[in-house]
Amino acid sequence: MNKKVLNYGIMAALAVAAVFASCKKKNDDEKIDPNFWKPKSGDVYVVGSEKGRNGNDTAKVWKNGVAINLTDGTNHAEVYSVYISGNDIYVAGFEGNVAKLWKNGVAQNLSNSATANSVYVSGNDVYVAGYEGHPSMDVCIAILWKNGVAQNLTDGTQKTCASSVYVSGSDIYVAGYEGNPAMGACIAKLWKNGIAQKLVDETICWWSIAYSVFVSNDDVYVVGNAHNGEFDIATLWKNGAAQNLSDGTNYTEARSVYVSGNDVYVAGRDGNVAKLWKNGVAQNLANGAVANSVFVSGNDVYVVGYEDGGNGSVAKLWKNGVAQNLTAINIYAMDNYAVANSVFVVK
Numbered sequence: 001m002n003k004k005v006l007n008y009g010i011m012a013a014l015a016v017a018a019v020f021a022s023c024k025k026k027n028d029d030e031k032i033d034p035n036f037w038k039p040k041s042g043d044v045y046v047v048g049s050e051k052g053r054n055g056n057d058t059a060k061v062w063k064n065g066v067a068i069n070l071t072d073g074t075n076h077a078e079v080y081s082v083y084i085s086g087n088d089i090y091v092a093g094f095e096g097n098v099a100k101l102w103k104n105g106v107a108q109n110l111s112n113s114a115t116a117n118s119v120y121v122s123g124n125d126v127y128v129a130g131y132e133g134h135p136s137m138d139v140c141i142a143i144l145w146k147n148g149v150a151q152n153l154t155d156g157t158q159k160t161c162a163s164s165v166y167v168s169g170s171d172i173y174v175a176g177y178e179g180n181p182a183m184g185a186c187i188a189k190l191w192k193n194g195i196a197q198k199l200v201d202e203t204i205c206w207w208s209i210a211y212s213v214f215v216s217n218d219d220v221y222v223v224g225n226a227h228n229g230e231f232d233i234a235t236l237w238k239n240g241a242a243q244n245l246s247d248g249t250n251y252t253e254a255r256s257v258y259v260s261g262n263d264v265y266v267a268g269r270d271g272n273v274a275k276l277w278k279n280g281v282a283q284n285l286a287n288g289a290v291a292n293s294v295f296v297s298g299n300d301v302y303v304v305g306y307e308d309g310g311n312g313s314v315a316k317l318w319k320n321g322v323a324q325n326l327t328a329i330n331i332y333a334m335d336n337y338a339v340a341n342s343v344f345v346v347k
Contacts, residue, residue, distance in 0.1 A: 042346060160176065
């Protein structure tokens, strides 16, 4: 063999090895990121899921647009809520059939055959709301976990779900719904310290759901849907009194509420349009999209959800109405679905 060719071959091989080593180091550094679980003022954390190649959804956390996986895709997993207290980041969801709470990326099992929908931290106490059982079954029970210990909010005679938890002083508020499988009815509910309040009269409205609760200056805000006989209407309840956010001529949904000063923000959708309502006035965010969560920090309003990407969906973050893609979509893939479910900004 020509010695010159051999030398060139060796040099080429070394160059390729160096490139691979460089790429590997860069990828490893990105995955390890020692500051990911160290929140600082201004950091934007988003949680959601993305469908993997094996068909299972992988639970994800984005920090300032950069993602890590909470799960490895072996089991189907989704996360619905993020809350930051001090230096700790809490995420609620499920993996397989187990309700889970992740603290700084480390999972704690809450209950089997269950889902965790919402997390809130007050002092040294961590509250999680969700349900045991499965909505397609005759019974699922609304659950509130406090520091990992479960409390049933219902007796199991009807389908129930706890969607959201908020703690104000010594009072614990949980929003959700309770239904009667035999009648096909579903009633939006608010539990205060375990005592239930109906948000609608089931003799007038047979289908309603509460998704989110927020407390400000002793006022209790809940958002969800109430059926008008033809469509679900996005609804805001303030201290139990209902306000329709749409005119009832289209399917609308209110998924999240946040109060900042005198302003009340609600995220959801009107038909196939992602919406943000401020004090009842709607702003369109995107067509073919859904807004799942809203958070206000200073003068900035953050909304997360997803947008139809043609062959799937793209997880989205809107800051003051300007969109940022959290995931890319492969135009050749038919199952590339991603969704952002909750946002929290470190103040």
